[in-house]
Amino acid sequence: MNGESLRLPDELQQPLQRFYEYLRSEKGLSLYTRQNYQQQLMHMAAYLADNGVMCWQQLDSAWVRQLAAKGMRDGIKASSLATRLSALRSFLDFLVLRGDLTANPAKGVSAPKKKRPLPKNLDVDEVAQLLEVNEDDPLAIRDRAMMELMYGAGLRLAEMVSVNVRDIHLGLGEIRVIGKGNKERKVPFSGQAVIWVKKWMAVRGQLAHQDEPALFVSSRGGRISHRNVQKRMSEWGMKQSVASHISPHKLRHSFATHILESSHNLRAVQELLGHENISTTQIYTHLDFQHLAQAYDQAHPRAKKKRKS
Known part of the structure; x- marks a missing residue:
């Protein structure tokens, strides 16, 4: 230098x-x-x-x-x-x-765009394997409820941690969340997510402080932390012998990918994920295309690799 x-x-x-x-x-x-x-x-x-x-x-x-x-x-x-x-x-x-220069000549020059990595997701069988948690311990019930809700509603980690009891409407199958930019949206959830949130609500009082508004609490009775959720989900992935590393983001990505593969409705996925711009959601079309391309390679007569006789 x-x-x-x-x-x-x-x-x-x-x-x-x-x-x-x-x-x-x-x-x-x-x-x-x-x-x-x-x-x-x-x-x-x-x-x-x-x-x-x-x-x-x-x-x-x-x-x-x-x-x-x-x-x-x-x-x-x-x-x-x-x-x-x-x-x-x-x-x-x-x-x-x-005053040494009249204008900045670098203002109009931008760097090449970084390649955006495709989000990693679990396949349906891996999700099923992860969610086969049937223990009666309140913490295990809480953890399955969190994982079912994150996969069932596609929530961000911060959104799920910030959910309060009053934000859940089990009868309507609806949850109110505050997303990025402090924007509120309502997200539907049903099936196993509703069942396990009900089970958690039945035992939540064993852990939560009396005046605690948070839906999900830690063993100490207060609102659960981001780090605690990440740690618990990672531990459940290992305990359930899932090959992929489990994280809250991966469950959200899996939700988006599986919904898009089934519905092919990008606009609906955008609304469910709470993306402000459709371009953010379009990354999942690459995943969907990979899925379609693989199916094509396996099924089309002219795309199949010749088998050795």
């Missing part, structure tokens, strides 16, 4: 040093964050100097795109490249603030 800084022209180096001091004294950023900014900016400044850029006023959007292209050629991950360009935008904003 020191060698690189010595090779930089003063017109590139000195504004960088002023920016690092600005991050320390005025922005109050941690040493780790400042070092990360410095590392990213030095990589770019060294490349610019090697290619004849002697001062930041020479930088335009074409140079910024070239920096992004170099990062891609070097095999930098999309997330790391986004971090690098973000550091550059912040630095150039600083130069605009000081």
Whole structure:
């Protein structure tokens, strides 16, 4: 790093040093964050100097795109490249603030989009295996009720933890939840989810404090924590010998995938999951397509692999 800084022209180096001091004294950023900014900016400044850029006023959007292209050629991950360009935008904003630049040439240049990983889900048999919990212990009844409700209604972990007793309407098969952005929605649930929530309600008083509003409580009587739910579901996955790791998110993903496979109604799945934008829900169409493609490969006469005679 020191060698690189010595090779930089003063017109590139000195504004960088002023920016690092600005991050320390005025922005109050941690040493780790400042070092990360410095590392990213030095990589770019060294490349610019090697290619004849002697001062930041020479930088335009074409140079910024070239920096992004170099990062891609070097095999930098999309997330790391986004971090690098973000550091550059912040630095150039600083130069605009000081009056050294009239505009930020990095504003219109975005990093390539990160590949969005497909959510992992359980197949129907794995869900059935997980939910074969028939113990009489109140904690086991609570845990099955939580898992049945999460899979039966597609709730987020935070939504389920925040549900109060008054939010459940067993007769209507309806639950009121507060989702992201503090938005309220009503979600239907039925079948085993209703049965096991009723069983839990019958024994809940053995654990819950008298004035506790939460539907699901811990062994100490208060509202159950996110971490406790994650831990218990993981333990049940191992206890029930399910091959996949069990998590609240995986049950929600399984709910969405299974509903979409059966109904092919993306808009309904969007409403049930509480997604504001349909684009968020569309990730499940990729899972559904994988399912359809596999069925095609297995069933279509011209797609079947020839068997060895």
